[in-house]
Amino acid sequence: MTIVVEARGVGKQYVRGAGQHRxxxxxxxxxxxxxxxxxxxxxxDRSTVRAERFWALKDVSFTIEQGEVVGIIxxxxxxxxxxxxxxxxxxxxxxxxxxxxxxTGTLLEVGTGFHQELxxxxxxFLNGTILGMRRSEIAQKFDxxxxxxGVENFxxxxxxxxxxxxQMRLAxxxxxxxxxxxxxxxxxxAVGDAEFQxxxxxxxxxxxxTGRTILFVSHNMSAIDRLCSRVIWIDGGMLIEDSRDAYAxxxxxxxxxxxxxxxxxxxxxxxxxxxxxxxxxxxWFRVRDPEGRTITRPIRNDEQAFIxxxxxxxxxxxxxxxxCAVINEAGVYVFMTLASDQADANWPKMTxxxxxxxxxxxxxxxNEGLYRLDLMAGLYGERWFSVHFSTPYxxxxxxxxxxxxxxHWRNSRPGIVAPILGWSGTAHPATAGVERAGPLR
Amino acid sequence: xxxxxxxxxxTLVEELADLxxxxxxLAVLIRxxxxxxxxxxxxxxxxxxxxxxxxxxxxxVVFVLFIRLPSTDVPYPVFAFAGVxxxxxxxxxxSDGTTSLVTNAGLITKVYFPRIVxxxxxxxxxxxxxxxGVAALVGIALLFHxxxxxxxxxxxxxxxxxxxxxxxxxxxxxxxxxxYRDIGIVLPFALQIAMYLSPIAYPASVVPESVxxxxxxxPIAVMVDTMRWALVGSEPPxxxxxxxxxALTALLVWGGLNIFRRLEGTLVDSI
Numbered sequence: 001m002t003i004v005v006e007a008r009g010v011g012k013q014y015v016r017g018a019g020q021h022r023x024x025x026x027x028x029x030x031x032x033x034x035x036x037x038x039x040x041x042x043x044x045d046r047s048t049v050r051a052e053r054f055w056a057l058k059d060v061s062f063t064i065e066q067g068e069v070v071g072i073i074x075x076x077x078x079x080x081x082x083x084x085x086x087x088x089x090x091x092x093x094x095x096x097x098x099x100x101x102x103x104t105g106t107l108l109e110v111g112t113g114f115h116q117e118l119x120x121x122x123x124x125f126l127n128g129t130i131l132g133m134r135r136s137e138i139a140q141k142f143d144x145x146x147x148x149x150g151v152e153n154f155x156x157x158x159x160x161x162x163x164x165x166x167q168m169r170l171a172x173x174x175x176x177x178x179x180x181x182x183x184x185x186x187x188x189x190a191v192g193d194a195e196f197q198x199x200x201x202x203x204x205x206x207x208x209x210t211g212r213t214i215l216f217v218s219h220n221m222s223a224i225d226r227l228c229s230r231v232i233w234i235d236g237g238m239l240i241e242d243s244r245d246a247y248a249x250x251x252x253x254x255x256x257x258x259x260x261x262x263x264x265x266x267x268x269x270x271x272x273x274x275x276x277x278x279x280x281x282x283x284w285f286r287v288r289d290p291e292g293r294t295i296t297r298p299i300r301n302d303e304q305a306f307i308x309x310x311x312x313x314x315x316x317x318x319x320x321x322x323x324c325a326v327i328n329e330a331g332v333y334v335f336m337t338l339a340s341d342q343a344d345a346n347w348p349k350m351t352x353x354x355x356x357x358x359x360x361x362x363x364x365x366x367n368e369g370l371y372r373l374d375l376m377a378g379l380y381g382e383r384w385f386s387v388h389f390s391t392p393y394x395x396x397x398x399x400x401x402x403x404x405x406x407x408h409w410r411n412s413r414p415g416i417v418a419p420i421l422g423w424s425g426t427a428h429p430a431t432a433g434v435e436r437a438g439p440l441r
Numbered sequence: 442x443x444x445x446x447x448x449x450x451x452t453l454v455e456e457l458a459d460l461x462x463x464x465x466x467l468a469v470l471i472r473x474x475x476x477x478x479x480x481x482x483x484x485x486x487x488x489x490x491x492x493x494x495x496x497x498x499x500x501x502v503v504f505v506l507f508i509r510l511p512s513t514d515v516p517y518p519v520f521a522f523a524g525v526x527x528x529x530x531x532x533x534x535x536s537d538g539t540t541s542l543v544t545n546a547g548l549i550t551k552v553y554f555p556r557i558v559x560x561x562x563x564x565x566x567x568x569x570x571x572x573x574g575v576a577a578l579v580g581i582a583l584l585f586h587x588x589x590x591x592x593x594x595x596x597x598x599x600x601x602x603x604x605x606x607x608x609x610x611x612x613x614x615x616x617x618x619x620x621y622r623d624i625g626i627v628l629p630f631a632l633q634i635a636m637y638l639s640p641i642a643y644p645a646s647v648v649p650e651s652v653x654x655x656x657x658x659x660p661i662a663v664m665v666d667t668m669r670w671a672l673v674g675s676e677p678p679x680x681x682x683x684x685x686x687x688a689l690t691a692l693l694v695w696g697g698l699n700i701f702r703r704l705e706g707t708l709v710d711s712i
Contacts, residue, residue, distance in 0.1 A: 014710065085709070089445055089553035092706030098445040106552050117477045129469040130554050 002101070004182055004213045005064040005087065009096035012057040012082050012237075056082045057237045059096070064230075066181075069204070069214045071228035071246060073221070073253050079237040080217045081186060087215060088184045102181025102213070105131050116160035120151055120170055123159050127174045141177045148199070149173035169196055176203045183207060186217045198411065201227055221250040221329060221370070251370060251396065266294045267375070267393050275393055277377075277385050279317050283310035283354065285324075285375050287361075287397045300402025301364060301418060307337070307373065308358040313350060319380030320350060322357055324373045325388030326366075332416055334366070336388070338376065361397075364420045368412035371397045447706075453695075456557055456702050463555035467562065474566035489570040490577050493529060497522045497581075500642045513644050515673045516585035519578070523669045524641035526574035530567055530600070531607050531661065532632055537563030538611020539628055542619040546712045556705045557698075560615045564604040571600055582673055590674040599668045606660060606690045612697025616704040620711045640665060660686040 057079040064070055074080045085091045087098055088106040114123045124145055128138035138145075146152055149170040151162070159167060175183065185204070204227055208214055218224055224231060224246060231249035233241040243249040266286035269275070275282035287295045288306050295305055309322050323338030339357050340347050348357055375393035378384035386393050404410055404420055412418075460467075479485045500521045504510045513520045538560045542549065545559055575596060582589060618624040639661040640648075648656055656662045657679040663686040666678040 086445060089443075090550060091709040093445065093447050095447055097447070100443040100445065104443075104553070115473055115477065117480055118473060122473070122476070126469050126473055129465050130548070130552055132554075134465070 001065040001067070003063050004066045004101045005062075005215070006099040007060055007062050007083075007087070007096065008098075010057060010060045010083070010086060010093050010098060011055055011095035012079075012086060012091070013053055013094040014056050015053050055094075055237050057086070057093075057234075060234070060237075060239045061096070062232060062239065062242055064213055064215070066213055067208060067211045068230050069208045069216065069228045071224035071231045071250075072215060072217045072234060073219075073224060073231060073250065074234040074240075078235045080234050082237075083234065084184050084186050084215065084217055100182065103132055103179075104182045104184060105175050105178040105180030106184045114159050114167060114171065117158055119158055120146075120155040120162070124155075124170070124174055127171065128178065131175065131178050131180075133178055145170075145173045145177050148176065148203070150196070165196070172200055172203075176200075176207065179212075181212060183212055183214045185214065187219070197223075221253070224250055247398075265296045265395050265397070267395055275375075275377075275386065279315050279320060279379075280311045280313045280377075282375075282377075282393065283312055285309050285393055285395060287373065287395055288358075295397065298398035298400035301366060301368065301399050302402040302405075304363055305361045305397065306358045307361060308356060309339075309375065309377075310354070310356045312354055313352050316350070316352055317379055319378075319382060321376070321378050321380050323376045325376060327372045327374060327388065328367075328416065329370050333388070334371065334416055336376070340380070365417055366397075366399045367415055367418035368399050368401070368403065371399070373397060453698055453702070456698050459555035460557045460561070463558040466554050467558040467565070470558065470562045471565045474562055475569055478566070486573065489573040493522060493525045493574050493577065496525045496529075500525070504642055510643055511647065514675050515582075515587050515669070519582045519585050519587045519673060520644070520669065520675070521642055522574075522578050522581050523672060524639075524665045526571060526578055527599075527603055527665050527668050528636055528639070528641045528661070529574070530571035531603050531664065532636070533567040533570070534564040534604055534607025535610045535614075536628060536632060537567065538608060539614040539618050540625055541611065542615045542708065543622075543625070543712060546619075550709050550712065556708065557701060560611045560697075560701075561608055563611065564608040567607075568600060568604050571603075575600065578672065587673045590672065592671045592674070595671040596668070599664065599671055602667070602690075603664050605694070606664065606686070609690050609693030609697050613693060613700055616700055616708060619708055620704070635661060657682045658685050660689055 060079075060083060072080045072083065082091075084106075086093045087100070088104055090106070115126060118126065121142075124142060125135065125138050129135065146155055149166075149172070151166050151170055154162060154166065159170075162170070175185070183204070201223055204214055204216070208227075208229075214227075216224070216228065228246045230244050231241070231246045231253075232239065233243075233249060233253055241249055241252070266284060267275075267282070268284040268286070269282065286308050288308050289295050289299075290304050290306070299305060307324055309324075311322070313320070321338055321340055323336065323341070325336045326334040328334050337359060339359070348355075373395050374388040374391045375386045376384065376388060376391075377386040403412060403418055479488065482488060484491065497518055501518050504521075505517050510517070541559045541563055542556070549556060549559070579589070579593075614624055614628070618628075639659060640656060641661075645653060645656040645662060645666075658681065660682075663678045663682040666676070667683070669675040670677040
C-alpha cells in the first residue's frame with residue numbers, strides 16, 4: 001500500500017490571552033515591545049500581559065495509507081480540528097511536518113468558501129476552482145453535483161437565501177465530486193437531515209471504495225463505526241489511540257475507560273476478575289441469543305436477545321436482587337430491569353447452588369446504537385454490591401438495523417427507544433362497526 | 442508530494458510560483474468581486490462613471506468658480522478628471538487590498554489555496570472601474586476640445602503601473618491588518634490626507650517652490666502627471682520622480698512578498 005499522509009511529530013502552539021486575540025494585542029503593544037527590544041530594556045508593562053502558550057496539538061505522528069477511511073475522534077477542544085487544519089494546509093504547524101501525496105479536498109464546517117451574494121451555480125464554479133478543479137471539470141460534473149445536493153430549484157438563487165442545510169448540502173456535493181485523492185471532512189453530519197446524512201455517508205463509502213483516502217472528524221460514533229476502517233483518538237492535543245478496530249476504539253472512547261478494557265459481551269471469571277460476596281459468586285454475566293451463544297456481533301433491533309446472570313449462591317438471603325441497567329451511547333439511562341420486577345409469585349427461584357437467571361430483551365425496543373449493560377446485584381433494602389455507573393461488571397450490546405419491516409421507515413430513527421406500536425385504523429364511526437372495549441361505551 | 446512545515450522558509454520564487462499556480466482562483470475571485478460589486482445596485486456599472494464625474498464636477502465648482510485657481514494647461518475638468526480616475530483607482534486598490542485578507546477570512550480559514558492571490562484581487566477588479574473611467578476621460582477630453590496625444594497608447598501601462606503600486610502597498614498592509622486592526626482604522630484617514638497633499642484637484646504649480654521637489658518625487662503625483670501627460674500632453678513627470686516611484690514600487694513588492702511569506706502560515710490563527 002502506498003502512504004498518502006505522513007505526520008511526524010506534528011505540534012501546534014497557540015497563545016492564550018494575548019497574541020492571537022486582536023482586542024488584546026494592538027499595534028501599540030507590538031511597537032512598544034519592539035521599541036523595548038531595540039533599546040534593550042525590559043518590555044513595557046503593557047506588553048507583559050503574559051502570553052500563555054499552550055499546545056493545542058503535541059507530537060502527533062501517524063501514517064495513512066491510500067484508501068483508508070480514518071475517523072478522528074475526541075472531545076470538543078481536544079485538537080481534532082487543529083489537526084485537520086494543519087493537514088489541509090489552512091494553518092502551519094509549530095513543530096513537525098506533514099507530507100501529503102495527492103490532491104487534498106477540504107470541507108471544514110458549513111458553507112466552505114461560499115459567497116453569500118452569488119447564486120448556487122456561481123458558487124459551485126467558485127468553490128470548485130478554489131478546491132482545485134478546472135472549469136471544464138466542474139462544467140462536466142455540474143449536473144451531478146446539483147442533483148446530489150438536491151437544491152436544483154434554487155441553483156440560480158443567491159446563496160444568502162439558502163438555509164444552512166442547503167448550503168451544507170451544496171458544499172458537500174462540490175467537495176465530494178472534486179475527486180480529491182485525500183478528502184478532509186469536519187463534522188458535516190452535524191447539519192442536514194437524516195436523509196442527507198445517509199447520502200453523505202454513502203458518498204464517502206463510494207469514494208473510499210475507489211481508493212480515495214478520507215479523514216473524517218465526527219462526534220457521531222455510529223457513523224465513524226460504519227464508515228471508518230481506522231480511528232485516531234485525540235485528547236488534550238495528544239494521540240491517545242490509533243486503532244484499526246474502529247468499533248473497539250469508539251467504544252473505549254464513549255465509555256471513557258481510557259482504553260483499558262475491550263468491548264466485551266460476556267463477563268466470566270477467571271479470565272475476568274471475580275465477583276465474590278458472602279452470599280454469591282458471579283459465574284458469568286452476558287447477553288446471549290436464543291441458542292445460548294454469547295452475542296459478540298451487532299444484532300438487529302428485531303432479533304431476540306437474552307440477558308443472562310449466572311450465579312453460585314452460597315448463602316440464601318430473602319432480599320437477594322439481580323438485574324441490570326441499560327445505558328446508551330449518550331450515557332442516557334434507558335431502563336433498569338430486575339429479577340424481582342414481576343409479581344412476587346413469579347420471581348425466579350433462587351436456592352443455594354448454581355442458578356442461571358435470564359430475561360428476554362424485547363425485540364423492537366432498543367434504537368440503533370451501542371448499549372452498556374451494568375450488572376446490578378444487592379440485598380433489597382440493605383445495600384448494593386454492584387450498581388449501575390459505578391460497577392466494573394458491564395457488558396455491551398450493539399443494535400444495528402432491522403428497525404422495521406415497513407417499506408417506509410427502515411433507517412435508524414431519532415429517539416432513545418424505537419418500539420413499533422401496533423397502529424390500527426377504523427373507518428368513519430358512523431359507517432363502520434366500531435370495535436371498542438366495553439367500559440368505554 | 443507536498444510537505445507542510447512549521448517555518449516558512451520558502452523562497453520568493455516559490456511565492457511567485459504559488460501566484461502562478463493560483464491564477465485560476467485569481468480569475469474566479471476577480472470575476473466574483475466584479476459581479477458582486479454591482480449586483481444589487483440599481484445603477485449597476487454606472488456607479489463606476491458617476492463617482493469620478495460627480496467628484497470632478499464638485500472640484501470644478503469649488504476650484505474654478507469659488508477659488509479661481511490659475512488656469513491649467515488643459516481644460517480644468519479634463520485635468521481634474523484624469524487625477525480623480527487615477528486617485529480613485531489607487532485608493533480602492535490600497536484600501537480593498539489591505540482589508541482583503543480579513544474580508545476573505547471565511548474563505549482562508551476554511552480552505553487552502555495560495556493566499557498570495559488575495560491582495561491581488563482588489564487591484565485587478567478595480568482596474569475594470571478604472572478603465573471605464575479612462576474611457577469617460579477620453580470622452581470628456583474630446584468634449585472640452587483637449588488635444589489627444591499619440592502617447593495615449595501608454596494609458597493602459599499607466600493604469601497597470603498604478604495597479605502595481607497599489608498592489609505593493611496592499612501586499613505590505615494586508616497581513617498586518619489581519620493581525621492589527623489599527624491599520625484599517627488609520628488607513629482611510631491616511632489616504633484622505635494623501636489625496637489633499639497630492640495634485641489631484643490642483644496643479645503642482647500652485648505649491649510653493651520650496652516644497653515642490655516633494656511633489657516631483659511623490660509617487661501619486663508622478664502617476665497622476667504621467668496620466669495627464671500621456672493623454673492630453675500636459676507637462677511630463679520628472680525623471681527623478683519616475684525613477685523614484687519605480688524603485689519604490691519594486692521595493693514595496695519585494696518587501697510585501699517577504700512580509701506575506703513570513704506571516705501567511707499562521708495568518709489564520711490571528712484573523
